[in-house]
Amino acid sequence: MRKKTRNKKIEDALKESETRYRRLFETAHDGILILDSEDGQVTDVNPFLINLLGFSKEEFLNKKLWELGAVKNLKAAKDTFKILQKDGYVRYEDLPLETKEGKFIDVEFVSNSYMAGGKLVIQCNVRDITERKRIDLIKESKRLLEEERSRVASIADTAHELRTPLAIIKGNVDLAMRSSTKNLKSPRSVLRSINHEINHLSSLLSDLTLITSKAWELKNRITYKQVDVRSLIATALKRCKVIAYDKNISITAKNIPKITILGDKMYLEKMLLNLIRNSIIYGNKNGRTIIEAKQSKGVLVIHITDNGIGISKDDLPHVFERFYRAEKYHNSGGNSIGLGLSIVKWVAELHGGEVSVKSIKDKGSVFSISLPIKSV
Ligand SMILES: Nc1ncnc2c1ncn2[C@@H]1O[C@H](COP(=O)(O)OP(=O)(O)OP(=O)(O)O)[C@@H](O)[C@H]1O
Ligand SMILES: [Mg+2]
Incomplete structure (x- = not known):
């Protein structure tokens, strides 16, 4: 009598667990596909995947993984299945699946195998990553835009720096052209000053070349010394x-x-x-x-x-x-x-x-x- 009650309890617990799994399976926001591990036949598919790819449940069931219309690359799907049989795990970060309407959806595909009812089954989880990719793309465009902005800003800064040496050269020339000034420098020292600024200009121009070249990031090579x-x-x-x-x-x-x-x-x-x-x-x-x-x-x-x-x-x-x-x-x-x-x-x-x-x-x-x- 006692044994009977225990068995009943186990049975109830199993039923409850099955119901819970079923609920998760039905309401999951990821696509789930269950395969027979021996021949790759689809034994179950959840509503999310049916919805995502637009095929009916019947169109999924009793087909092998590589016979599904959504999987374009037959050979790759067969190879994937072999890996799954051998390792029990496979993961693709970015896989294109085709919907019934012929549209491609990028998904993350993760597959695991586990024992159920004395049989090895394979569960494939399919996550739609279209939104994630869109956000990544926006982030990447923003990064590129920021990089371009900072490049333009660096060019403006360097161009600006050209003006100080030019002003100093002009000052020296103006000074040298004056015929009578107490402060007049010797022609030699005027030339020395101008020479110094010309060297400075050349180094700025090589900075500019750096900025406009691909390796412009090098411009930010700052050398700290005493x-x-x-x-x-x-x-x-x-x-x-x-x-x-x-x-x-x-x-x-x-x-x-x-x-x-x-x-x-x-x-x-x-x-x-x-x-x-x-x-x-x-x-x-x-x-x-x-x-x-x-x-x-x-x-x-x-x-x-x-x-x-x-x-x-x-x-x-x-x-x-x-x-x-x-x-x-x-x-x-x-x-x-x-x-x-x-x-x-x-x-x-x-x-x-x-x-x-x-x-x-x-x-x-x-x-x-x-x-x-x-x-x-
Ligand atoms: N010492 C100062 N006395 C008075 N106003 C100043 C002084 N320094 C800067 N300014 C004001 O601040 C503004 C910004 O100076 P900043 O040096 O950034 O640019 P700028 O001198 O106009 O151009 P440049 O890019 O050639 O230096 C100047 O336009 C000027 O009006
Ligand atoms: Mg200024």
Whole structure:
């Protein structure tokens, strides 16, 4: 009697489990196909797969896997079945299946085998990956677009950098053509300056070639080395002096600590040049630019102070934006494009630092760069 009740209980449990499996099978949001492991015959198919491929249940049942209209590559399907028989597992990440209407649907196909009722059966799970592929495609297009944007931005940045050396060359030539000036440099030193800038231009042009070539990512090869802060500032200052002659703006460096920082010399020099050049372009005649530096708690802070035209409160939050120019009719002689400060910000951040500005309209501006001394 007891045995009978136990058997009944087992029977009930089995029934319940069968009902549960059936429900899962019927309502699954993946296609499921059950095959006889001996001959590859389809013994069951769930509604989702019937719906996905448009064949009726009868069209699936009692056919072999490779006889199904949805599977185009007969030989591949037969081979798959052989692998399944041997290994009990097969997986295809991206398989095209044909619907009854002749449309192709990309699916992920995973097959396992298991014992049921003393027989080995094969279960194939078919997942529609059309949506996933669509999202992947959108992501890939976005990535390509972003890459293209950043390439165009790099070209704009490099093109912008061509302007500083050209301005310095022009300054030198203008100076050399003056017949009487106290500050007149010797012809030899003018030529030396021009030569220096021409070398600089050539290296920028090779940067441009790099950007436009396939290996443009190499452009971002930044080399971090110990950079001597005093000589870095002295070089930038010397290069800018020549563009300050016309306005008779004095540029001086004060209290520069004798330290080195870890950074890329070329980019750091670009950063300083852009700031000093701005202080001259937006400076007043007979004005002054002062470069000061302070070291505290592992950070080097460089201030570039001018007594030029200053920046209005409305413009101030935007000056670091790419292509932003504070005023329509400003002192740059129509020669500015609004990239200099965005490059300054980029270089500072690349070094783990930041840049900020304080300015009062008609009084002057102070640009401050903080750079970590050791880490990048
Ligand atoms: N020292 C400064 N004094 C006053 N205004 C400044 C100063 N530096 C920058 N500005 C303002 O901020 C704007 C943005 O400067 P930024 O250097 O980015 O571009 P730009 O000088 O216009 O062009 P360029 O790309 O040639 O540098 C300038 O157009 C100018 O109006
Ligand atoms: Mg500028």
